[in-house]
Structure formats: C-alpha cells, structure tokens
Amino acid sequence: MISVHELRKVFHDRKRGEVAAVDGLTFDAPAGTVFGLLGPNGAGKTTTLRILSTVFRPTSGRVTVMGHDVVREPHLVRKAIGFLSGDTGVYERLTPREMIGYFGALYGIPPALLKDRQDSLIREFEMESYADTTCGKLSTGMKKKVSIARALVHDPKVIILDEPTSGLDILISRVLVDYVKRAKEAGKCVIYSTHVMAEAEKLCDRVAIIADGRKLAEGTVAELKEQTGSPDLEDAFFRLFDARPDAGKAATA
Amino acid sequence: MIRLPNVLTIFRKEMIDLLRDRRTIFGMVVVPILIYPLLLIMFSQVLASQTERLMTRKYSLVVVGALNAPGLVEHLKTDDSWEITEAAPGSDAASSDTPLLEGAAHVVLVVPAGFLETMQAEKSATVELRFNKAKDESNFALHRAREAVEDYSAQVLRIRLQGKPDGFERPVVADENDIAPPERTSGFHLGRLLAMLLVLMSAVSAFYPAIDMASGEKERGTMETLLVSPALRSEIVFGKYLAVATIAAFTAVLHLTSMGVTFSYFFKNTLGAAKGAGLTFSIRPSSALLVLLPLIPLNLLFSALCLGLSAFARSYKEAMVYLTPVMIVANVASFSALVPGIEFNYALALIPIQNCAMLTVALLSGDWKWGHVLATFASSSVYALVALRWTWSIFQREDVLLRGGADFDWKRWLKTWGSARPGLGTALVAVIAMMALTLTVGPTLQGMKAHRLMLAHQLLIIALPAGIIAMLASLNFRSTFRIRAANPVHLALAPVIAVCALVLLTTLAAWLVDFAFFKKSALEHGEKLIETQKALGGLPTILVFMALLPAVCEEFLFRGIVLSGLRRDLGRWAGIAACGAFFGVAHQVPLVVLIVSLFGMILGWMALHSGSLLVSVVTHAIWNASLLIAQAGKVPRWLLPDKGFPAWPVVTVAALVLPAAIWAFHRARGSDEEELAGDGGATSIS
C-alpha cells in the first residue's frame, strides 16, 4: 500500500546550510499492518510522513501510496490518506462537529452520509459531551481527539499518524490504540511514528528504526530483538543506535 | 479547474469562523457605526463650546490717543463687551505691546494726532489695530474691533452722504450667480474627501480578515491539515479570497453609510447657518449609490493583495509588518484625490488604487463616463488577478507555508557570499533605488555635456545600484544577471523580433497618440530625445551612447536582478509582466510607459527562455538603434511615409513575422536553469 524507495529530502537552512533530513530511506508497508517509524527527535520521521502526505516534495526517490506517486498524483494520494500531523491545531471558533463536517465536505462526502459519519466519530471518540462547544474551550487532549476524528472522517484506507499519543493521558491513548487495532483488522495500512518504544512494541507489526534520516534496521519487533539479542525494543534501539555507522561523526557535529 | 462546491465550503467555513470572532464583529460593525457619530459629537461639542466662549467673552481694548477721537471712543463704549483702558496721553503705539504679548490686553487701537481734523475735512484717516496673532483671544478681539471701526466709519459716511440719493457710494454692483446644480458643487468639495476616505476604508477593511485567514491559519497549525485535504490550492485561495472580500466589502459599505449619515446630519443641523456661506451638502441618492462602484475594484484589489502578503508572512506579526506598507501606499494614493485639476482619463484608469480614488471624485461631481468606470474595473480586476495568482503560487511553496523563523547570521553571510538568489524584496529595492536616484541625482546631472550625461545617468543611476544591491544581498552574479552563453539561434532571432516589435508597437503608439492625454507629453519627450541626439553629434556616436549603452545598463537592472527576483516569488508570467511594467514606468512619459512595458515583457520572456542576458541586450540595442536610425531620417520614405510611422505593408509583414520568430525562438533550446530543472510553479499539480 505504501512504498518508499531511496527517499531523500534536503532542506536549505539559512544557518545550517543543506540539511539532509531524510537520506536514502526505503521501506514498504502493506495493507493490514501497523508500520512503526521509530527514532529520536530530529531523526526525520515527521519529514518522511509529510512527504507521504504530499505536504513536502521529495528531493529525490520514489514514494507511492496505493500505487499513486506523491509527486505526480498528489490529489489521489490526498483522497486516500488520513493524516494527523504532529503539531496539528484545530479551528478555535468551530465546534468539533463543525470541524469534522468541514473536512468531510472537502473530501466530497455527501451531506446525508456525512451526518452519520460525524455522529459515529463523535461516539467512537467519546466526544458527545462537548461536540457542540467551540474548540477554543477544550483541553489539549480533547483537541487532539477532534484532530484525530477529523483525519479519519473519510474512512481512509491509509492512516498516517505522527506521534499521535504525545501529550495524551492513558485513557485517551487507549481509545486511539483501540482504533488503530480495529483499523488494522479492517485491512487498512497504518503508519505510526513515535519515540516511545513501549508503545511501538505493543502496537506495531513492523518497525523501522531511523536516525539522522537513515534506516538502521527494519523488521518485526521479535526479529529486531533477536537480531540484537535484546530483551525489549528499547534495548534493541540503544544497541542499534550506538552501533550506527557514523556514530562518532554525529556526536561531534 | 476549480470545483465550486469546495470553494463554497471553504468560503462558508471562513465566514463562520470570522463571524464568531469578537474582534471581527468589533471591527466590522461596532467601529464603523460608532466611530463617526462619536468623533463628530466630540468634535462639534468642543468646537461649539470653545467658539461660544471666545465669541461672547469680554475683551480688553487699549486705546492709545483716545483724546484724538472722542467720537470713536464714545462709539466703542456703547458696546459693553469691551473693557476699555485709555493709555496715558502722550504714550506711543508700542507702549502697549507688552500687555498684548502677555495676554493682559487683547487688542490695541492707536488713533493718530490730527484724526479729528481729517474727519472734518471729509478725508480718510487711518487708525492702527495692534494684535497678537499667536493668541486666539487676540484674533477674536481683533475681529470685533475691526467690526466696530467699520461700524463707526459707516456712521460717519451716512452723515457725509446726507442729501445724496440712495446707492450714491456704490455706483456699480456685480451680482454673481452660480449655475452648477447644487449636488455638483457639493460633490466636488465633499467628493475629494470622500474619495480619500473610501480608499482608506477599503484598505483597512481587508486588513484583519486577510491576516486571520492566511498567517493566522499558519500560526494555529491548521494550514498543513488544510493542504493535505483534497481541496485544490486554487480552491483554498478562492474560498478565502471570497471571504476576505465579502467581509471587507461589508465593512467598507458600513463605514461609508455611517459616515454619510453622520455628515449629512451634521451639515443639516449643526452647520445650518453655514448654508448662507455657500456650503451645502446635498448628494442625490443615485450619486450616493454610484460611490459604491469604485468600492468594488478597490475591494477586489486590496483583498487579493492583503491575502497574498499575509500568506507570504510567517506569523501574525510578520503579516502586520508586510501589510503596513500597503496601508501607507493606500494613504499616499488616496491623497491624490485631494489634488485639484486632475481630469479622469483612460491612462489614469490604468494606475491602481489612484484610479478608484479619482473615479469617486468624478462620479460625485457628476462629470463621468461609463467607459471610465469600465476601464477602472478592468484594470483593477487584472491587478487583483495578478495578486491572486501570486497568492496561489505562494500556496504552492512548501518553504513559505511551513517555514520556521530564521535570524540574520553575519558569519554565514560572509561564508556563503555570492550564492543567494534574489527575491521579490530584492527586486523591489532595486527598482525603488533606481527611481529614487532618478528623482534626486537625476536633476543634478542635467548640466553635463550630452555624452557625459548619458554615461553618468546609465551607469550611476541604473547599473551601479543594481550591482551594489546584488553585492550586498550576496547574490550569485552568474545566475542573477544571466551571464551565460546564448544559443546562436536566439541571437539570430533577436534582431528580427526587435524590428518587428518596434514596427508593431510604434504603430500602436501612432494610433494612441491622438488621445489628447498622450499627445503633449509624447511630443515633448520626442523633442528632448532629438536635442540629446543633436548634442551627441554623428550617428555612430549616437548609436553607442543612446542605443548600446542604455541597452546594456537597463538590461543589467531590469532583466537581471529585477526579473530574477520577481520571477522567483511571483512565478514566471507574473514576474515577466511585473518586470515589464516596472521597465515601462521608469520611462515616465505615459504613452512611452505603455509601449515600453509591452516591449519589456517581450524582453523578459526572451531573457528567461534563453537564459542569457546577451540575447535581451542585443534585442534592446537593435530596437534602440532602429528607432534612432528612423528618427535620423536614414530610412527610405516608402518605409516610413507618415510622420515617421511605418507604412501598412510593413506593419502587415511585421505582424506575420513576429509570431513566427517568437515561435522559432520558443522552439530553440535555452538555458533557463529553472525550466531545465523542472520549474516549481509549473510542475506542481493542484
């Protein structure tokens, strides 16, 4: 469903010059899987997901979502995906119901169907009590739920979540985790970025560990543990990270 | 392709979002309704009470030489609003100046010795009124004293005229009658003020909604989400634009209505007395509605401009910084409405903002044509579309939409010196520097000999500033100034395009020069050029100084730094158009501006496509040279039979050859680096 091949993204930063945020990344995520992108801050997770969702154009490499190239057919990619960006916000003066309705309309959902969809999402994410309060008055966690519901309004086949649980309490996290599990069973492809290893261990079928824009390892959680001889994913991550090819260079940079 | 349902969805959401914002409602409804009545009440209260006080209070009057004119002093004493002090006999006029300066006395009447004798001889006597203009009280006292003296003078005259028939002292009287309908005269006075306010209101009204909808969306972190939705960038821009324009139009109309109602109430009641003085305020309802006409193009233009700049900004704050110059420009342009003596014409209709201000004046004075309205609408719509196109291109750029902050870093600047690419800002700075130098240094060059003048003007005013700006901005000279070898095919086609364009555009000029507006200035311009030519001497010298030199210097500035900068931020076509317009405007004379703008656009396209400045320099030089050779009379008469304008067969040939030449030019491969690399604007999809 998602295929990333030799992806590179270089930013021209005034202070740092050329920054290769993603540097030759390759992975595949088939339907019915939860694919985790694991890495420390600045590893290039957000950049990768932004390219997948057509916000950024890749510098080089090929990325397809459900067979559509993100550069040549971005409109088809946008229709197919639900994207929750890391620092996403809500319209403070709209209500959760209106937020979901707005994006639903942009996705071309017919009004009658959209109404059902609004109701079922509000129920699913337990937002009934504040569905008609303007978002400015909601707490961080509530806003996040609104954003998640909004991203899923068109029942996308591909769900891209950038650190979705950061800032959420465990109750809300659980709602999200349950949703992801159900989506996977329904045959959807979920791409999930996080720096919380425990979460990835619980949820992801496959993970790719990345640092400095490069992939250090990829496999199922069990494979990675075995490969590094570690008891858990966190330990596996540390071993891979310390053994990365340009560890010395990065430390002095 | 734009899908209307999406545009409407975005429009509806933006309207709901904005209308729920207390700040919007305040700026949109509360401010317009309350501000004018409040201002007026405050103003007229203060004015009335102050004037009342000054008019009715007692003033102290010092009479010097009271004994010389007992009758006059007696007359003054009948008015008990004076506090009269008589100066000691024998004191001179200046003796009372100190109390006058200190405010103890308000006005001093000096009666000369021999006043009585002059009166008795039935001659004219002069008394002196000394006052202190720096004090309001003294001014009012002077006014009252003057009336008293004139009163007394009239009394004496009546006595002198005893026995003479009525009207003896005024043998001839002129009766003045104004035949202008009242709404025209009041329209004339008030229209100028109204036009100015109209422009300001339109600009101010678009300010807040535009900032909220573009930079606000970035700041709240919802921009990325919106861009990932299937709505096309063009749909987003249009939806937002419609919302800004709607809110701004509503606000502006409310401002106008509130202003109109307040003013007419004010004129009817408070200033009722002023009517006698010829100050009337009556605007027919139909002209009041007509004022709404220029509001439409103004609204379209400002909404697009504000939205674009706001999208370009990183944050709310930055958007304010970018929009402030727009407000200043609107201010300056609106002041032009106050300048008397400018008649509306079709050339004026091409100048953005100012055209609407002047159109309002024309509409209110009743002296207008539908053609003027249409021309203003058309040109403003084109400008608005250009601004929208620019906004759209900004929405394509990931770096602008999601960029983070960046501060200036000297070390980095030195290290990477000579690698930057110019942007819109650099281009504007270069053009403004050139224009400012033309205005300041230009006149001081005038005394020079002709060839020195040309050299100084071209190098100091045109080429050098561009070079200095490029160095300061640490631009890459090679790419900015297109220093690349040219495709020989392009070089070969350059003269063909130059000559054909010259023939066609001078024909257009010949056709347009009959418009009165163009004629005078165009003829003057022509005379000045011929003078310079004479001063330069032989044709070879003329060609070097007036064809080659300007071609090199002007191309360096316009098709170099200006075009590169405009192209990067405005996109290819808007960049070419804007660069051509700047090139034209630099030539100042209206008809020349138009012709040169069009030629500038051709040059811009050629420079971009070929990637080499040499191509546009050659084209420009050949154009200049052909024009000079024709003016020198070195061309057979059958080519240029009519006052130096080309013959019809020549025009026909040029009209056929030019498209072919342009096509061939287009086919030949250039080295436009962005075109080769896949231009960002052209390959983006939505």
Ligand SMILES: Nc1ncnc2c1ncn2[C@@H]1O[C@H](COP(=O)(O)OP(=O)(O)O)[C@@H](O)[C@H]1O
């Ligand atoms: N818009 C941008 N401009 C310049 N540099 C960027 C931009 N976005 C990300 N980067 C840089 O790219 C690198 C990777 O960032 P990111 O993808 O956000 O990492 P992560 O999400 O894994 O924490 C960082 O060094 C970051 O500074």
Ligand SMILES: [Mg+2]
């Ligand atoms: Mg991130």
